[in-house]
Amino acid sequence: MAKSAAQKRRREAEAAQENQVVENATQGTPPTKKARVEEARSLFVRSLPPNATAETLTEFFSQHYPVKHATVVLDKETKQSRGYGFVTFADADDAVEAKNKLNNELLEGRRLRLEVAEPRHRAGAKDGANAATSKLAEEKKKREDEQAEARKAPKLIVRNLPWSVKTPEDLTNLFRMHGKVKYADLPSVKGKLKGFGFITMRGRKNAEKAMEAVNGKVVDGRPIAVDWAVDKQTWEQQQKDQPDEPAETEEGAEKPSKDDDDEDKEEEDDEEDEEDADLRNFMKNHMENLEDEESDEEDETGGKVDDDDEEASKETKSLSTDNSTTLFIRNLPFTTTDEDLKSHFGQFGAVRYARVVKDRETDRPAGTGFVCFFNLDDSQACLKSAPRHNPTSLAGKPSILQNEDVDHDGRYTMEGRVLQVAQAVNKNEAERLATTSLALRNEKDKRRLYLLSEGTVARNSPLYNILPESEIKLRETSNMQRKKLVQNNPSLHLSLTRLAVRNIPRNVDSKALKALAREAVVGFAKDVKEGKRQPLSKEENARGGQQDKEAEHRRKEKGKGVVKQAKVVFETKDGSKVSEEIGGKSRGYGFIEYSSHRWALMGLRWLNGHALKNDAGKTSRLIVEFAIENVNVVQRRRAIEDKSRNREATGESKGRDTGAGGPRRGGRDKDDRKGKTGAGRGSRARGEKEKTSEEKVGSKKENKAAAKLAQRQQIIGRKRMMRKKKAQSRGS
Incomplete structure (x- = not known):
């Protein structure tokens, strides 16, 4: 009962105050002649430094003209200058001369902007009453909003979250020990987390306790920052109150949207209203017979301020282009x-x-x-x-x-x-x-020589410092040999998709190398997601061009992986190269072929310097570079691949034709056996015979080439054996 009575008395007091304000506003009279003279003696000073005081303002203007009074408008919370103030001179002529002489003069590094303090007087009492009523209503609404905000559950914002915090449950676990968690949220865009989150606690004491305990706590190597969450409008106001930073000329800068312009305009209007209120208070406290100054809601100098701000923005814009x-x-x-x-x-x-x-x-x-x-x-x-x-x-x-x-x-x-x-x-x-x-x-x-630098290790990099001397020498020698090869032979170029891998442990075969190549692509993507490695640039992703797009399309159609081939080179005891199926030992190098340049680049950057252990437990780091190829060999290989694809396509179409027209051709063959022959059957038979003969000739040529290659390998092996025997005989 007592509570309801107190609320009733408060409402009555507010209504009485509102009526009094309206009555005072409607009964206002225009300022007297003395008041207008006093106004002409005062200057409105803008662009003051943050540490400016009434004493510094008086001292500055007293050097030129007699000063009667000076004041600096301070912020209620920070107790620092809000950037403007007022100066009253002994004579109106001094005020005019001071404005003309000292405008744009420097005070502690800031250029002052001076204007005659002339508040705007409204013509009708009705406008004054409406303005006063509107202001009182705004204050009442603001007070009610603050009370409603105080009744809300306390909400915290958590910044600099590690990528291990992926779900709201993970975020809740960080705060659960400090009180009841009502709600947790992790904002994301297209499934990608933004690196911050919100937590709503039960009770302000629990929120304060959680903020004190978790703020600055290191989680997975990242210090977490916890603060009170505010609504968007309050956050924008805080950003506006911060001092302006120097303009940056960044390529990624965006132009403000139309909505942002509207918001900025509203904020500027609010600032002008605040300055106008300060101007009214100054006139009321330090001048005489200014009875109706409280009714003013706008600053006459607002247009000038906008012009000056416009000029300043134009000046900043012109400087930013340099x-x-x-x-x-x-x-x-x-x-x-x-x-x-x-x-x-x-x-x-x-x-x-x-x-x-x-x-x-x-x-x-x-x-x-x-x-x-x-x-x-x-x-x-x-x-x-x-x-x-x-x-x-x-x-x-x-x-x-x-x-x-x-x-x-x-x-x-x-x-x-x-x-x-x-x-x-x-x-x-x-x-x-x-x-x-x-x-x-x-x-x-066109030879893609820019890929020569891929795989090199800079001297100041962490990897270079942990490499043994033998591997450093091996890398430097390889780099010199590759440059010399390319320089001496113009038919050599660097492949976009094939990698040459060296320093492979002897226990790694082709199957293990292919698995490692797949792991490299996944590992690269994980490193990028965790922020350990930079992603590929747009230029690097577009290097392969249309050829890469077609290859990716074929790969997805067939449902194959990103690694086309991985091969470790093997040799026999006498040093001759053999296939892995026959046996022998690894030579310690091999090749990896990816389906497109993008995967190859990702694999190279992850595999290069990757540590592997052999059977004896010794660690060696892979040396990975883009393979050097001969353009003539590549053309022959592509011709064989195209021929193989065409043959497969022809075989599929032939199978479809056979399946679709089998019974019809079967009936016709039966008629032919009865004696009903025709020109069509004869022509088809001749075509099939010619095609069969062509295939036989092609297979004979391939067999002949394979036999010739095997014979050459045998000759090379015999020569090596003879050289070894001669060397052994000389040594004995």
Whole structure:
């Protein structure tokens, strides 16, 4: 009963307050002449630094004109300057002169914007009453919303979640020991988690306890961040209140949508209303006879502010298009921060800012970034001495074969990764370069010599540091031999789908190598999902072109795997090459053929340096490179494959024809046996005989070629045996 009476008294008090405000607004009179004179003496000062005070404002303007009073509007929560204030001079002429003279002057690094403080007076009392009533209603609604929000169950946002937290149950297990969990949610896009989640606790005390215990806790190597969850509108307001950061010239920047523009416009209107309220308070507290200032809801200087903001935005936009001192960095480690990037490139000159690009969906580093220098000379020097990532874009054979992707002095290496430095461009130019780079490479480098760098290990990489000296020497020798082979023979090129694998343990056969090739593709995908490895770029996925698409289509039609063939080369005791079925021992190298370049590239990057143990327990790491092929051999092999496919297709169609027309031909054969012969039967018989003779001739040629090859192998084996016997006789 007492509670209902208290609520009734509160409602009556609010109604009385509302009536009083409306009455005061409707009875307002225009400002007096003295008030208008006092207004002309005051300036509205914008763009103040955050640490500005009334004393600093008085001291600044007192150097030029006598100041009667100065004040800085402070934020209620932070107690810092909201960026504007008021100055009252002793004379109105001084105020006008101060505005003309000191406008755009610097105060602690900020350019001041000065305007005469002239609040807008409404013509009708009705508008004032409506404005006052509307304001009171808004305050009442805001108070009710706050009370309703306080009654809601406390909700927490959990950021930087590891990828092991895949279900809401996993997230619940992290908070269950600290209180009752009512609801858990993990947002995702097309089945891909975003890296954060929401947890709703029962009771605010439990939520505070859980936030204190779980915040900063390391789960699977990642520190979790826990904070109170807020609605979208509050979050946007918090982002708006934060100080503006310097503009970035990133290729992935998006233009704001129309909805965002509308929201920004509403926020700007709210700011203008707040500034107008501060202006009214200033006039009321520090001037005389300003009876009706409370009725004002808008700032007359709002149009000027919009114009200034427009000019500032235009100036910022024009500066953002100048990318002459900005560099685009690729292949960054995923642990790199803005500070790390700025510190690393500080060795080349003074850095204005450095930004690491983050994925919009996961909010994790994307492996790229931007570095902006103060001086153009420092930027150009850094770009000029950087390792060249795309040697095929340079003219001449030596530059194509030379491995210019190596950082010799270590200045462009971070955590074992060689950075790729390029001049930053705008978004349109970046899209154009992406579409033309693949066509340019295919046109200039038809032998695919850019694949020579795949499989090499950089000197500053972690893998290089753990390799034994023998394997390092083996890799360097292999790289030199491959370059020499390609340089001396123009008919050699690098395959897109075949890999040459060396340093294979002797106990690994072709079956085990094929299983390892399948595992490599799966392992690469897992590493990408866990953030341990970068995914393939769009350019790398598009290298195979139409040929890869057709191969993938055939593979899916037949239901086959991504690995077409895996073969380990075997030899006999006398050193001659034999097939694996006959027996012998492994030579320690082999080949893997994938169905398309995409799978081959994934397999190479996972298999290269992969550790395997032999029967004796000794560990060796695989050396994987794209295989060098002779264009003539490849053409012959493709011709045989095409012929085989055509033969299979012909056999299938022949079988279908036989099945469909069997009874009809059977009847006709019966008639023929009775003497009813015809020209059609004779022509078909001749065609079948000719086809049979052609097949016999083809099989004879194949048998003859196989016999000739076997004879050659026997001759080679005899010669090797003779050389060994001669060597043994000389030694004895």
